[in-house]
Structure formats: structure tokens, C-alpha cells
Amino acid sequence: MKKNRIQIFDTTLRDGEQVPGCKLNTKEKVRIAKKLEVLGVDVIEAGFPTSSPGDYKSVQEICKSISQTVVCALSRAIEKDIEMAGLALKYAKRPRIHTGIGTSNCHIRYKFNSTPEKIIEQAVYAVKYAKKYVEDVEFYAEDAGRTENEFLAKVCENVIKHGATVINIPDTTGYCLPEEYGSKIHFLKENVKGIHKIILSTHCHNDLGLATANSLAGIINGAEQVECTINGIGERAGNTSLEEIVMIIKQNSHLNLFTNINTKLISSTSYLVSECTGMKVQANKAIVGINAFSHSSGIHQDGIIKKRETYESINPEDVGINQSSIVLTARSGRAALAYRYKKLGYFLNKNSLDLIYSIFLKYADKKKEITDMELKIILKKANLNGKNNKILHTNTNSSSRRINVV
Numbered sequence: 462m463k464k465n466r467i468q469i470f471d472t473t474l475r476d477g478e479q480v481p482g483c484k485l486n487t488k489e490k491v492r493i494a495k496k497l498e499v500l501g502v503d504v505i506e507a508g509f510p511t512s513s514p515g516d517y518k519s520v521q522e523i524c525k526s527i528s529q530t531v532v533c534a535l536s537r538a539i540e541k542d543i544e545m546a547g548l549a550l551k552y553a554k555r556p557r558i559h560t561g562i563g564t565s566n567c568h569i570r571y572k573f574n575s576t577p578e579k580i581i582e583q584a585v586y587a588v589k590y591a592k593k594y595v596e597d598v599e600f601y602a603e604d605a606g607r608t609e610n611e612f613l614a615k616v617c618e619n620v621i622k623h624g625a626t627v628i629n630i631p632d633t634t635g636y637c638l639p640e641e642y643g644s645k646i647h648f649l650k651e652n653v654k655g656i657h658k659i660i661l662s663t664h665c666h667n668d669l670g671l672a673t674a675n676s677l678a679g680i681i682n683g684a685e686q687v688e689c690t691i692n693g694i695g696e697r698a699g700n701t702s703l704e705e706i707v708m709i710i711k712q713n714s715h716l717n718l719f720t721n722i723n724t725k726l727i728s729s730t731s732y733l734v735s736e737c738t739g740m741k742v743q744a745n746k747a748i749v750g751i752n753a754f755s756h757s758s759g760i761h762q763d764g765i766i767k768k769r770e771t772y773e774s775i776n777p778e779d780v781g782i783n784q785s786s787i788v789l790t791a792r793s794g795r796a797a798l799a800y801r802y803k804k805l806g807y808f809l810n811k812n813s814l815d816l817i818y819s820i821f822l823k824y825a826d827k828k829k830e831i832t833d834m835e836l837k838i839i840l841k842k843a844n845l846n847g848k849n850n851k852i853l854h855t856n857t858n859s860s861s862r863r864i865n866v867v
């Protein structure tokens with residue numbers, strides 16, 4: 462059965478950069494954009510040009526340095542915004558304007574003091590206006606997560622009629638449950654005339670920790686594009702994280718989906734974004750957290766050393782990490798200790814391991830984690846002890862040191 466491609470729309474430089482405390486200068490943005498292109502994303506949302514001269518300039522510079530990937534700029538459904546987006550995209554080889562308006566009752570009534578009819582009019586006008594600048598126009602129905610499906614379908618049908626090439630269905634407040642978001646996409650696929658001519662996109666926020674689950678429900682129900690960010694950064698609790706959705710697709714071949722992402726570059730891209738934005742990745746973050754492939758309990762370490770798959774469903778090499786790490790703590794067992802000594806070139810037989818393990822536990826109870834340097838100190842300590850001297854004998858061969866009990 463033929464696999465369907467899911468397009469990856471990266472909004473790290475726009476929604477991601479909206480995070481408090483995360484400010485990127487033009488140079489950093491260009492550096493990240495270049496990395497995203499090599500990573501294989503289909504679309505880079507480079508910024509919101511009307512928001513500041515700096516953002517305008519960043520979008521322009523990104524356009525100049527990106528050769529293959531679609532570069533997209535955000536705008537509200539306002540002439541001035543669309544104009545700025547169109548101008549900022551002037552140097553893009555493949556430009557896209559992303560324009561839109563709130564469609565939920567809450568937005569229509571309180572944000573715009575408007576009516577559903579006027580919102581459709583403004584949406585259509587914005588798409589037509591954006592078409593003067595670029596052929597590729599993506600329309601977002603802000604707060605689609607809380608928009609009634611029938612009205613949302615009407616909005617979509619109208620903007621498709623006037624040239625929208627992509628329609629984005631944002632769950633702006635992270636409100637939907639996966640089943641609900643999935644059936645919204647399904648409803649649109651079934652009920653909007655012309656929907657098969659355009660790309661339907663998910664854009665999910667993580668307020669309830671459901672952004673990735675909702676995006677997954679969206680693509681299972683027929684959406685062809687996922688909007689996401691590196692490390693899941695974005696407004697409030699963030700956006701769907703690129704690394705999660707991409708690896709879910711890769712790990713689950715029965716979904717019959719694929720992306721163009723070179724997953725081996727995920728880890729280095731995550732590191733670059735974290736370094737430039739100053740946004741630390743939480744240690745237990747799926748795929749890219751420092752603990753994602755670390756094992757510290759004795760039972761797990763023993764299993765991993767015997768066969769990696771016992772406690773890992775993802776191969777760390779697939780995301781650009783050389784190997785899983787065995788972290789030595791007071792919960793670690795002999796297998797892990799022997800393994801780490803072996804990595805340092807020391808082969809311990811049973812008696813020497815027992816001896817060193819007892820010294821190790823005393824150290825480990827006082828510390829969070831035992832380093833290679835401390836392992837060497839422990840080894841020395843075992844040797845220095847008069848009693849141990851009698852039972853420890855060190856052999857040196859060409860590649861490693863052997864410690865045997867004699």
C-alpha cells in the first residue's frame with residue numbers, strides 16, 4: 462500500500478519565538494532556518510513581518526538564504542499585514558503567505574465585535590488580497606478547536622473558492638481532546654467542497670499536554686500537514702513538537718505515512734534551537750531530553766546491556782544520538798558498573814567487581830551521579846587499601862587494563 466507523505470511545517474521561528482524570554486536575532490534565525498532546511502522540513506514559517514522591523518528583516522534574510530524549502534510569513538486578515546508579508550517574502554524562491562482570522566464565537570464576539578457573515582467576508586478578502594503577492598496562500602481559522610464544525614466548513618469552502626492552497630485548523634487554546642480534533646478534521650474532509658484540492662493542516666497547542674496526540678488524530682483523519690516546533694516551544698505550554706510527531710510517524714509504519722525529515726539531525730537541531738533561544742529542554746522531554754535515552758536503575762541497565770530493545774522502543778541512532786547512556790547512581794547494579802569500567806578499558810572479574818561495587822555504593826549514596834573521573838578514583842582507592850592490594854592484580858595489555866583477583 463502506497464504511503465502518504467505528511468508535510469512538516471516548522472513554526473519555531475514564529476510561534477516558537479513568541480515564547481516569553483525567547484528572542485532570536487536575525488543571524489540566529491538564519492542559522493536555525495538553514496538547519497531546518499537541511500533537516501528536511503517542507504515549510505519554514507520565518508516570522509510575522511508586520512510585528513517589528515527586526516522580524517521583517519529576519520524574514521527577508523531567511524528568504525535569501527533558503528533555496529528549496531517554502532518560506533512562509535504570517536499576517537492577520539488586514540491589508541497592511543498582508544502587504545508587509547508579501548514584501549518581506551520578495552526574495553523567497555517559494556513564498557507562502559499565512560493569513561487568517563478568528564472563527565470561534567468567542568473570537569467573533571469579543572475579539573472582533575463582529576458577525577459570522579462579516580468574518581467570512583474578511584477571510585475571503587484576505588485570501589484574495591494575499592493572492593496579489595503570492596500564489597501559495599495558507600488560511601488559518603484561529604481558534605478552530607472551539608469553532609462549530611458547520612461554520613468552520615463554511616469558512617473553509619469560501620476561502621478555497623477564492624484561492625487558498627492550504628487551510629490550517631488551529632486548536633489555538635489546546636482545548637480539544639484527540640477524538641474531538643480528529644473528528645473535526647474528518648468532518649471537514651467529508652463536508653467541504655474542494656477540500657481535496659488543498660492541503661489541510663493541523664496546528665495544535667499543548668495547554669493540556671495533548672498537542673502531539675491531537676496532531677496525530679488530525680493526520681490519521683486525513684490532514685496532510687502538521688505545524689510544529691523544535692523542542693515543542695511556542696505560546697504558553699507550546700506547540701506540537703516536531704521530533705515527537707516525526708518519530709511517531711517513523712515508528713508506526715502501519716499508519717502508512719512518512720515525512721521528509723532526516724531524523725538523524727533531530728538531536729543536533731534540538732541542541733541548536735535550545736542554545737540560540739536559551740530555552741532549556743526539560744530532562745525527560747520525549748526524544749530530545751537528556752534522559753530520553755539514559756538508564757539509571759539496575760534492572761533497566763542490566764536489560765539494556767543485554768539487549769537495547771528491552772527498555773528502548775526508539776533507536777537513539779535514529780535521532781542522531783550515538784548510543785544510550787548508562788548513568789551510574791545508587792540505584793545502579795553490578796552489570797552497569799562493569800559496563801562503564803569496560804568502556805574505560807577496565808575488565809573486572811567477579812571478585813574485583815564485588816569489592817569495587819561496595820566502594821562505589823558508598824560514593825553513590827552521597828552523590829547524584831558517578832562520573833568517569835570518580836570511577837577512576839574508586840579504582841585507585843580499591844588498590845590503595847592494604848587488604849585490597851593482596852587481592853587486586855593489574856595487568857596491562859595493548860588495548861586495555863585487566864583487573865583480576867589473584
Ligand code: KIV
Pocket residue numbers: 476601602603604629631632633664666
Ligand atoms: O495558534 C494559532 O491559532 C496560531 C495562528 C496564528 C496560526 O498560531
Ligand code: ZN
Pocket residue numbers: 476631633664666696
Ligand atoms: Zn499557534
